[in-house]
Amino acid sequence: MGPFGTVPLKIGIYLHLLFHFEMIEREKVAEAARAIKEYFSPVDPGEFEVETGIGAGDFREIVPQDFDGQIFAIDGSNVVVFDLGNISLNQIKAGYVVYRGTEWQRTVITYDDLFTADRENYRQQFNRYRKGIFGLEESFELKSEEELDRISTFFRDLQEHVALYEAAKEAKEGDVVLYDGGFSLWREPYYREVLKRIREVLNRIFERAEESGADLLAVSKSSKLSWGRGISRPLIGSADRFGSETVPDKPWCVRLSGKKVMPEEPWHGKTYVAKFHPLATHAFRIDAPDCTAEHIDEVLGRVAMYARSSESLGYPHALFRAHQDLKIPVQERNFNRLTLFEGLRVEGLTEQEIRGALDYHEILDGLRRR
Amino acid sequence: MADLSDERWKRPTGEETRSEEEEGPFELKPKTINNEDNSNPYNKIISKDVREYHFIVPSDEWVELGEIVSIHDRREERDTTFLARITDIRHDSNYDGNWDTIVRGDGFYDTDHIFNRVVAEPLGCIMKEDGGRERFRKSRTIPAKFSPVTKAEKDEFQFLVEVMGGIEVGRLRNGSRDVKEIPVALHSDAMDHHMGVFATTGMGKSNFMKVFAASCMKRASSNESKFGLLIIDPHGEYILGKKGTKGLLQLDRHRDGIVCYSTDPKHLKDPLVSNLTVKRSEILPQDIEVLYDWTPAQREALEAVSRVFYEEAWLEDIITPEGAAKMVAEGFHEKTIGRISRTIKTILDKNRYISDLTSSVPGIINNLLEGKVVLVDIPTLGERSELFLLSLLSRTILDRYKRESAEGTRGKSCLITVEEAQRVLGGGEGSLARFESIAREGRKFGVGLCAVTQQPKLIDKQLLSQFNTLVILGLADRNDRTRLEESAKQDLSSLDVEIQTLEKGEAIISTLNIPFPVPARIHLYERYLEDLNRSKAPVKEKRQSRGFNPPPD
Ligand SMILES: Nc1ncnc2c1ncn2[C@@H]1O[C@H](COP(=O)(O)OP(=O)(O)O)[C@@H](O)[C@H]1O
Ligand SMILES: [Mg+2]
Numbered sequence: 001m002g003p004f005g006t007v008p009l010k011i012g013i014y015l016h017l018l019f020h021f022e023m024i025e026r027e028k029v030a031e032a033a034r035a036i037k038e039y040f041s042p043v044d045p046g047e048f049e050v051e052t053g054i055g056a057g058d059f060r061e062i063v064p065q066d067f068d069g070q071i072f073a074i075d076g077s078n079v080v081v082f083d084l085g086n087i088s089l090n091q092i093k094a095g096y097v098v099y100r101g102t103e104w105q106r107t108v109i110t111y112d113d114l115f116t117a118d119r120e121n122y123r124q125q126f127n128r129y130r131k132g133i134f135g136l137e138e139s140f141e142l143k144s145e146e147e148l149d150r151i152s153t154f155f156r157d158l159q160e161h162v163a164l165y166e167a168a169k170e171a172k173e174g175d176v177v178l179y180d181g182g183f184s185l186w187r188e189p190y191y192r193e194v195l196k197r198i199r200e201v202l203n204r205i206f207e208r209a210e211e212s213g214a215d216l217l218a219v220s221k222s223s224k225l226s227w228g229r230g231i232s233r234p235l236i237g238s239a240d241r242f243g244s245e246t247v248p249d250k251p252w253c254v255r256l257s258g259k260k261v262m263p264e265e266p267w268h269g270k271t272y273v274a275k276f277h278p279l280a281t282h283a284f285r286i287d288a289p290d291c292t293a294e295h296i297d298e299v300l301g302r303v304a305m306y307a308r309s310s311e312s313l314g315y316p317h318a319l320f321r322a323h324q325d326l327k328i329p330v331q332e333r334n335f336n337r338l339t340l341f342e343g344l345r346v347e348g349l350t351e352q353e354i355r356g357a358l359d360y361h362e363i364l365d366g367l368r369r370r
Numbered sequence: 371m372a373d374l375s376d377e378r379w380k381r382p383t384g385e386e387t388r389s390e391e392e393e394g395p396f397e398l399k400p401k402t403i404n405n406e407d408n409s410n411p412y413n414k415i416i417s418k419d420v421r422e423y424h425f426i427v428p429s430d431e432w433v434e435l436g437e438i439v440s441i442h443d444r445r446e447e448r449d450t451t452f453l454a455r456i457t458d459i460r461h462d463s464n465y466d467g468n469w470d471t472i473v474r475g476d477g478f479y480d481t482d483h484i485f486n487r488v489v490a491e492p493l494g495c496i497m498k499e500d501g502g503r504e505r506f507r508k509s510r511t512i513p514a515k516f517s518p519v520t521k522a523e524k525d526e527f528q529f530l531v532e533v534m535g536g537i538e539v540g541r542l543r544n545g546s547r548d549v550k551e552i553p554v555a556l557h558s559d560a561m562d563h564h565m566g567v568f569a570t571t572g573m574g575k576s577n578f579m580k581v582f583a584a585s586c587m588k589r590a591s592s593n594e595s596k597f598g599l600l601i602i603d604p605h606g607e608y609i610l611g612k613k614g615t616k617g618l619l620q621l622d623r624h625r626d627g628i629v630c631y632s633t634d635p636k637h638l639k640d641p642l643v644s645n646l647t648v649k650r651s652e653i654l655p656q657d658i659e660v661l662y663d664w665t666p667a668q669r670e671a672l673e674a675v676s677r678v679f680y681e682e683a684w685l686e687d688i689i690t691p692e693g694a695a696k697m698v699a700e701g702f703h704e705k706t707i708g709r710i711s712r713t714i715k716t717i718l719d720k721n722r723y724i725s726d727l728t729s730s731v732p733g734i735i736n737n738l739l740e741g742k743v744v745l746v747d748i749p750t751l752g753e754r755s756e757l758f759l760l761s762l763l764s765r766t767i768l769d770r771y772k773r774e775s776a777e778g779t780r781g782k783s784c785l786i787t788v789e790e791a792q793r794v795l796g797g798g799e800g801s802l803a804r805f806e807s808i809a810r811e812g813r814k815f816g817v818g819l820c821a822v823t824q825q826p827k828l829i830d831k832q833l834l835s836q837f838n839t840l841v842i843l844g845l846a847d848r849n850d851r852t853r854l855e856e857s858a859k860q861d862l863s864s865l866d867v868e869i870q871t872l873e874k875g876e877a878i879i880s881t882l883n884i885p886f887p888v889p890a891r892i893h894l895y896e897r898y899l900e901d902l903n904r905s906k907a908p909v910k911e912k913r914q915s916r917g918f919n920p921p922p923d
Contacts, residue, residue, distance in 0.1 A: 095400070102479040106404035132396025166400065279474065308475040311465075317479050324464075324483075325403075 035231060043238045052227045052235070053260030059243045062251040062274065064308075065301035069174040071099045072167040072214075073318030075326045076160040078152055079333045081114065082340055088117045090152040091336055094159035096167040097322045102306065107325045110166055111159040114336065117151040126158060130197075133162050134204045143191045154194075157181075161201050164216075168205055173213030176302055178319050183218045183287035184271050199267065206268065206289040215299045218287040219319060225285065227261050235261060239273040240283035249278045251304045253286070253296070269293060274300055276307035280314020405482060412485070414516045415441055423454050423492060423512070425519045426462065426485045433459055433488055436868040436889055437545035440522040441513045449498045451526055452513045453506075454490035455886075456545075457864045462487035491864045493886045496529055504529055506885060524551045533884050535560070536594070537585040539578065539841075540892040543876060554890040555585075558596035560839050560882040562783045562818035564809060566791075568826045568854065569843030574875045575822055576607055576615075578841060579787065580895040583608065583618055583743050587627030588902060590742045595627070597818070598738030598784040600763070604756040605789075606749025609637055616896050618745060619643075623903045629737045631730045632747035633723055646746060648721075648762065649729035651682040657762045658717060660804070661754050668710060671702045689714055721755050734763065735770050739781030760788065764804055771815040783816030791821030792828035809833045827853045835859075839881040843892070844872035860887050 049055040076094030095109035126140035142148050167177050183202055209216045226232035243252050253274040256262040262271060270293040275283040292299055303316050312320035344354050403409040417424035427433055433456060441452040464483040478484060495509040506529040527542055527549055535557030542552035569575045589595040601608060609630060610617035618628055619640060631646040632638060638645055655675045678696055679687045687693040689711040697707045718724055737744050748756060764786055774780035788794060794805045808819050827849040834857035845851050851869050855862045860880040865887060869878060880887040
């Protein structure tokens with residue numbers, strides 16, 4: 001998951017949409033349907049260019065290029081094992097996979113552990129890694145209630161950044177390091193302070209990648225970027241339609257940074273939309289730090305070359321594998337949960353106390369909260 | 371998986387976790403998974419229960435049905451190796467749905483997610499006993515999850531050497547590889563519990579019989595034999611071989627373990643071969659009764675014969691006019707008696723070995739009682755004569771063994787070979803009651819049957835279930851296999867495909883004292899012969915050390 005509140009759709013995850021028609025008035029549903037139709041309606045190139053500043057000439061073909069180097073792909077996951085309201089226990093996993101061409105080389109798991117999201121004592125756990133890995137001294141402080149709710153997500157992001165840093169360190173000249181998420185886009189509801197802390201980490205990573213001579217790209221399918229007046233429409237989806245007509249039957253990319261739709265660039269990098277294969281189901285938002293952006297065509301060409309697997313056509317295969325290898329299977333989560341209950345029993349809690357505490361929160365929060 | 375022993379989880383109540391100073395220098399401990407070391411998922415037990423073990427192998431790794439694998443359970447409290455036989459190999463992957471029929475793009479990158487699942491059936495486990503001795507037994511549990519799986523090697527089969535008997539027939543086979551160090555040998559004690567040799571034509575029945583007989587000769591020549599082996603050979607293929615193969619008399623080293631009786635003048639040149647004769651007086655009405663499809667009236671007449679004539683002279687008497695008159699006086703029809711005498715004349719005419727003066731029969735039985743191999747070579751006779759001789763010999767053998775058993779003077783037990791056994795063990799009409807009774811009760815008197823057939827499906831189920839040693843070579847017909855699976859003492863059902871795919875000389879042997887159906891490669895007789903003729907001192911039969919599957923009594 002991207003670090004800044006965006007929720008990229010991941011390939012391989014099924015979305016279950018549940019409509020409770022009985023509970024909603026028919027007219028309301030009809031209204032929603034009209035709005036959704038509008039949202040998906042065809043893109044008028046003229047309107048798109050006026051609103052976003054992106055014209056047909058901005059779409060460029062990506063030419064897939066083979067290369068000798070390795071592709072790294074970083075991902076992570078977290079699941080709630082036990083939630084008590086002000087403390088929750090999470091399992092977090094982060095790491096990266098390494099490919100050479102189409103050949104998987106290895107998967108490195110940099111973090112796989114239980115993490116207590118504790119409103120009082122989280123700082124120390126963050127600071128330990130911030131200092132230990134990145135040499136950053138400033139303490140990590142969450143200000144708002146909402147941020148505090150998201151301690152474990154932040155911690156997972158931190159662990160993904162650790163994995164990214166380790167991959168950037170291991171990478172050699174000419175290698176490509178892919179991150180499942182984003183490098184740009186800091187928006188509400190986070191305080192500048194928090195963003196600053198995360199920015200520091202990313203800058204360290206960029207520096208490290210530059211030192212190695214490796215290129216970094218963040219790949220996500222953002223649902224937050226939008227364009228249009230009145231009803232706002234998905235920028236990636238619209239760019240996908242427009243781009244696929246403009247550059248038919250080929251992979252393509254378009255730069256967003258500097259255009260009307262994305263004027264200010266509060267970080268040292270550029271943002272693009274790319275489609276890696278004409279038969280891909282999605283186009284992706286790509287963030288590249290400046291040193292990679294300098295030769296973005298070449299780097300995207302390398303990524304497109306290896307986004308052609310049958311497993312995940314049009315999505316960088318290494319990211320697909322990273323997702324598979326670093327997700328936490330539900331059995332593992334359940335096993336940890338049972339082991340924890342066992343531990344609580346040893347501590348003298350009764351079955352009833354455990355179940356009681358658990359059921360209450362799980363009913364309220366929903367069992368599958370992530 | 372998360373490490374729950376992490377001390378943070380000992381205090382989940384929000385107590386201050388340990389301060390940075392206490393933690394020491396920061397160190398990241400990444401875990402790497404790749405294809406080369408123990409972190410890959412291959413060749414580890416992943417499933418499933420006490421009846422079936424599963425593990426996966428890379429798609430490009432070659433495994434075969436019937437291969438035996440060993441599974442090393444690393445749990446500390448037990449030092450155990452499980453053995454299992456591969457019974458199925460399936461395509462499998464980590465993906466759901468129709469991923470494999472919608473191949474797009476450049477094809478699949480992650481071949482490590484696409485693999486074969488191997489299903490194996492437990493054979494048992496080898497456990498160390500106090501004192502370091504290894505013991506094989508049936509397993510009552512499953513190997514620990516992720517126990518490593520390797521192809522079983524000779525060391526893991528060593529226990530088999532100790533459960534083998536003294537009559538060597540081949541070598542252990544693991545899949546299509548031979549395990550040269552482990553001989554496969556049958557137990558002498560199992561022989562009066564009957565043996566069956568089954569194979570589609572050309573898969574190696576005759577070769578097996580020669581190897582088996584050679585091993586029996588070897589034991590007899592060193593006075594270690596525990597049973598006599600009678601082979602009645604209607605094709606003349608065992609004595610000196612046929613079509614480029616070698617015969618039993620060519621086993622020079624152990625010629626003293628065999629005696630031969632032949633009707634073929636060519637074979638009589640060898641001093642070991644005597645002319646086969648049967649005395650007229652040895653033939654009883656029931657011996658010819660089995661030969662033809664008599665009418666009820668004729669049958670009745672035959673049964674009356676022993677009342678009417680002196681037992682020893684009936685054959686000569688009934689064909690004389692006086693004899694015929696005697697029978698007519700008993701109330702039988704003239705035509706009936708006429709038919710009987712004509713048949714008897716034909717028999718006497720066709721079976722020139724029937725004589726007034728001499729008989730090989732007592733000699734045959736004496737040699738069997740001494741534990742020798744007795745070969746009755748009758749290539750010149752037709753099928754009826756063969757059955758007649760078989761019937762006569764087995765009757766006299768059974769009578770003699772019964773008598774001597776009752777008197778407590780009996781010598782060694784014996785095994786009567788019946789070629790094309792479906793002719794006489796089919797159950798119902800057409801089968802010979804005598805063989806059925808040997809199959810059912812021969813063991814009491816030390817008489818066993820060795821049924822050789824290419825069509826086990828034609829053998830009566832109940833009779834087949836009396837066979838405690840099955841030598842199964844390639845069987846193409848499913849009904850043949852099913853019949854064996856239904857009647858076998860050991861469970862063979864999981865071996866169906868393997869039996870179907872057995873090649874020439876490859877066998878599965880299910881027998882007493884050996885804890886599971888053993889895959890074997892039967893020696894090629896000609897090569898075995900050379901080895902035996904060359905080898906030095908005979909090896910003594912090991913005393914059977916552990917009563918695994920003691921023979922039922
Ligand atoms: N154990 C064996 N090893 C190698 N070849 C064998 C073996 N058994 C049989 N054969 C080959 O198969 C041929 C047929 O075997 P045979 O014993 O005559 O079959 P069957 O009696 O079942 O018809 C033999 O001549 C020999 O060439
Ligand atoms: Mg034959």
